[in-house]
Amino acid sequence: xxxxxxxxxxxxxxxxxxxxxxxxxEMVFHDDWERKSFALAVSLSGQGLFEWHEFQSELIxxxxxxxxxDPDHPSRGYFESWQLSLERLLEKKLA
Amino acid sequence: MTTHNHDHQNPYHESDRDEATNKAMAERVxxxxxxxxxxxxxxxxxxxxxxxxxxxxxxxxxxxxxxARAWVDPDFKQRLLDDATSAIxxxxxxxxxxxxxxxxxxxxxxxxxxxCTLCSCYPWPILGLPPSWYKSFxxxxxxxxxPREVLKEFGTTLxxxxxxxxxxxSAEIRYLVIPERPNGTENLSENELAEIxxxxxxxxxxxxxxx
Numbered sequence: 001x002x003x004x005x006x007x008x009x010x011x012x013x014x015x016x017x018x019x020x021x022x023x024x025x026e027m028v029f030h031d032d033w034e035r036k037s038f039a040l041a042v043s044l045s046g047q048g049l050f051e052w053h054e055f056q057s058e059l060i061x062x063x064x065x066x067x068x069x070d071p072d073h074p075s076r077g078y079f080e081s082w083q084l085s086l087e088r089l090l091e092k093k094l095a
Numbered sequence: 096m097t098t099h100n101h102d103h104q105n106p107y108h109e110s111d112r113d114e115a116t117n118k119a120m121a122e123r124v125x126x127x128x129x130x131x132x133x134x135x136x137x138x139x140x141x142x143x144x145x146x147x148x149x150x151x152x153x154x155x156x157x158x159x160x161x162x163a164r165a166w167v168d169p170d171f172k173q174r175l176l177d178d179a180t181s182a183i184x185x186x187x188x189x190x191x192x193x194x195x196x197x198x199x200x201x202x203x204x205x206x207x208x209x210x211c212t213l214c215s216c217y218p219w220p221i222l223g224l225p226p227s228w229y230k231s232f233x234x235x236x237x238x239x240x241x242p243r244e245v246l247k248e249f250g251t252t253l254x255x256x257x258x259x260x261x262x263x264x265s266a267e268i269r270y271l272v273i274p275e276r277p278n279g280t281e282n283l284s285e286n287e288l289a290e291i292x293x294x295x296x297x298x299x300x301x302x303x304x305x306x
Binding site for chain 2: 012019022030031032040046047086087
């Protein structure tokens with residue numbers, strides 16, 4: 001029996017603006033720091049430092065911010081918003 | 096890949112960063128990582144493991160391996176049709192949270208296609224993240240009424256004597272279509288077969304073609 005591998009549905013199935021980047025169902029990272037930033041957020045929520053929905057709310061508002069009036073040309077990318085959200089959340093949680 | 100593509104390009108998902116931006120972001124992330132490592136809040140091992148899970152196990156690969164096994168092992172196929180949840184667990188794929196998996200086999204006379212008319216229920220531990228067209232109102236509403244038309248949009252034209260069955264997913268039941276094994280694949284190994292089985296064929300909107 002293989003070790004059971006579990007992705008969390010609340011993360012994998014995020015919808016709308018927060019939906020994970022994917023191609024044909026698979027997750028796509030372009031640059032290494034994206035991978036690391038992703039793992040930090042998922043890891044910390046797994047440790048219970050914050051609830052996933054707290055991070056998701058930060059992420060959605062960061063993405064909305066970046067979109068402004070022009071959703072086709074956001075001022076920063078998905079993982080830039082991701083990292084920013086994590087920084088904001090940690091500031092609150094580790095303060 | 097199918098030529099048909101409902102997926103919209105999401106502007107967030109394209110990387111056109113220059114080197115300076117990448118370097119600055121990498122430094123920001125490294126700084127945070129160093130701090131968290133020092134505080135003992137994260138570990139390298141745990142992070143690597145998470146990346147591996149999300150990057151490699153969210154894709155349609157699990158489903159393709161299940162179908163490939165069913166093609167080469169009739170006993171497994173029978174178990175899959177009898178109780179898909181247990182048969183899939185035999186291969187070590189978990190992550191289902193109370194949902195019951197049901198497998199539907201395509202034959203020369205029956206073609207199965209899966210939808211979730213209410214929302215976007217989807218067997219994601221097996222098929223990865225749902226494609227955006229699966230969640231679209233257009234697909235959800237039309238495939239029930241005019242399945243043949245929808246299948247045509249995906250380039251799948253079925254003879255008139257083939258019965259089309261549409262399965263509506265729910266919070267409790269998630270479907271996996273076992274597509275027909277194409278002719279000309281008799282000499283392929285189980286692993287080689289898994290590579291030609293694409294996600295859309297396991298939702299039932301396309302057929303698998305020989306490589």
